[in-house]
Amino acid sequence: MVKPPVWTRNEIESPCVQICVIHPAERICTGCYRTIEExxxxxxxxxxxxxxxxxxxxxxxxKLAKRRGGRAARLKR
Incomplete structure (x- = not known):
């Protein structure tokens, strides 16, 4: 059986690194740093x-480098 080709976008200059997670506070993608609108x-x-x-x-x-909270912050209390 012949596999269909993998779909790819034919866009120039895309910063996408296929890590598509939007940061809840900053509202930017954690992979490419673009906004949802962009x-x-x-x-x-x-x-x-x-x-x-x-x-x-x-x-x-x-904007995404500083992490507040998490396990380490709870242990400091």
């Missing part, structure tokens, strides 16, 4: 708008 509109954006967003993505990463 992800939804990505395939309809002009290349220049995509490039602008991609330049901004590294500055969004620190």
């Amino acid at each position: 992800i939804a509109r990505w395939s309809r954006m002009e290349p220049e708008e995509r490039r602008t967003i991609m330049q901004e993505l590294p500055s969004r990463a620190p």
